[in-house]
Amino acid sequence: MKILVLNAGSSSHKSCLFDLSQGAEGAAPHPLWRAALDWTHQQGKVELSASGAGESIQQVLSITDKAKGIEAMVKTLVEGPTQVLGELAEIAAVGHRVVHGGRHYQQPVVIDDEVKATIQSLIPLAPAHNPANLQGIEAIAQSLGNIPQVAVFDTAFHSSMPEAAATYPGPYAWVEQGIRRYGFHGISHQYVAQRAADLMGEDIASLKLLTCHLGNGCSLAAVTNGVCVDTTMGFTPLDGLMMGSRSGSVDPGILIYLMRQEGYSADQLDTLLNKESGLKGLSGISNDMRVVVEAMEQGNAPAKLAIEVFIHRLRREMGAMIASLSGLDGVVFTAGMGENSPLLWRQACAPFEFLGLRLKAELNRAKDDQDIAAMDSAVRVLVVHTQEEWAIAHSCLSLLESKHA
Ligand code: ADP
Numbered sequence: 001m002k003i004l005v006l007n008a009g010s011s012s013h014k015s016c017l018f019d020l021s022q023g024a025e026g027a028a029p030h031p032l033w034r035a036a037l038d039w040t041h042q043q044g045k046v047e048l049s050a051s052g053a054g055e056s057i058q059q060v061l062s063i064t065d066k067a068k069g070i071e072a073m074v075k076t077l078v079e080g081p082t083q084v085l086g087e088l089a090e091i092a093a094v095g096h097r098v099v100h101g102g103r104h105y106q107q108p109v110v111i112d113d114e115v116k117a118t119i120q121s122l123i124p125l126a127p128a129h130n131p132a133n134l135q136g137i138e139a140i141a142q143s144l145g146n147i148p149q150v151a152v153f154d155t156a157f158h159s160s161m162p163e164a165a166a167t168y169p170g171p172y173a174w175v176e177q178g179i180r181r182y183g184f185h186g187i188s189h190q191y192v193a194q195r196a197a198d199l200m201g202e203d204i205a206s207l208k209l210l211t212c213h214l215g216n217g218c219s220l221a222a223v224t225n226g227v228c229v230d231t232t233m234g235f236t237p238l239d240g241l242m243m244g245s246r247s248g249s250v251d252p253g254i255l256i257y258l259m260r261q262e263g264y265s266a267d268q269l270d271t272l273l274n275k276e277s278g279l280k281g282l283s284g285i286s287n288d289m290r291v292v293v294e295a296m297e298q299g300n301a302p303a304k305l306a307i308e309v310f311i312h313r314l315r316r317e318m319g320a321m322i323a324s325l326s327g328l329d330g331v332v333f334t335a336g337m338g339e340n341s342p343l344l345w346r347q348a349c350a351p352f353e354f355l356g357l358r359l360k361a362e363l364n365r366a367k368d369d370q371d372i373a374a375m376d377s378a379v380r381v382l383v384v385h386t387q388e389e390w391a392i393a394h395s396c397l398s399l400l401e402s403k404h405a
């Protein structure tokens with residue numbers, strides 16, 4: 001069974017084709033084909049890259065319509081050097097990453113008109129993401145016709161959180177209005193938690209895991225027996241940890257101050273907190289950890305402060321998640337920073353030595369997932385490469401099999 005996965009964002013689209021004929025157990029396989037659209041660099045044009053059948057292509061196309069871009073991307077499955085299919089009809093289903101499922105979806109669902117209407121109704125909660133996800137669903141229907149499409153939600157894994165963890169201590173009206181902690185990156189947290197359990201040779205149902213997704217966006221999840229019990233992102237992906245260009249949690253009084261004293265509008269605050277804060281805002285250099293660390297090593301004081309604040313916040317939130325877990329069997333690092341930065345592993349773990357957590361003397365990045373804890377550590381520490389696209393394909397297969405069972 002061949003499953004296409006589409007991760008549709010506002011300025012980029014990523015897609016993979018997986019062959020699930022052998023089932024979906026074990027480590028993530030390489031996709032048969034992978035492609036991406038990048039709308040950010042050239043006005044009125046899109047950059048298309050695709051790889052399949054041992055070949056890759058890169059093209060700049062004069063397309064502004066997102067659906068037409070997706071159509072051009074999908075065509076590289078059946079035409080040109082990256083062709084891996086005889087015809088598009090060989091695709092059995094399409095899985096979509098949908099960012100916000102609100103309180104409606106705790107599991108992946110087959111998309112129908114009602115599901116589309118619900119995703120639409122949740123746009124106020126995810127104004128940058130849900131419209132792009134809907135557009136992706138429509139574009140696939142145009143290109144592939146009446147094919148089963150499945151929505152896999154980034155919020156779903158966190159829907160199991162206890163009310164005490166999910167509720168903000170504002171007025172009770174917030175509870176009724178759905179102003180609560182939803183959490184994000186759920187597809188990644190769920191995948192890396194299961195993968196860590198597999199690598200540890202343990203049943204996830206008996207583990208307390210702290211998963212750390214540290215990419216451009218950063219979030220932590222506390223996972224007990226395979227179930228999320230707490231997470232750092234909240235009503236929006238702005239809550240919690242300091243990130244590449246997002247502030248994470250700040251005293252809400254700062255916002256009131258800026259509105260009163262400096263006349264900030266909602267849109268200005270949105271830009272300030274989402275795009276001009278975090279590593280980028282504080283260092284004044286970049287949202288890329290590598291660039292900021294390099295500047296720090298050359299003696300740049302704001303870069304040093306930015307890294308120190310990032311690590312401080314990370315440790316503090318890790319501590320909070322460990323409290324929510326009431327124990328700790330494993331820490332899992334994933335995403336761009338989490339997969340690649342020995343400095344970050346060392347710094348993040350240092351305060352937890354009192355729990356018996358010890359890292360190996362020498363830490364190196366690796367292509368494969370790895371356990372970086374010392375032999376005698378009381379807590380395993382795993383670096384797992386997140387495989388969100390594979391996790392979506394896997395969810396699609398499970399859902400479709402359960403429908404046919
Ligand atoms: P996204 O959240 O957009 O999917 P990624 O998971 O790809 O992002 O993470 C991107 C971030 O990962 C970059 O901004 C960079 O800061 C960080 N990163 C990538 N490689 C390294 C590295 N070797 N050391 C430190 N940080 C890295």
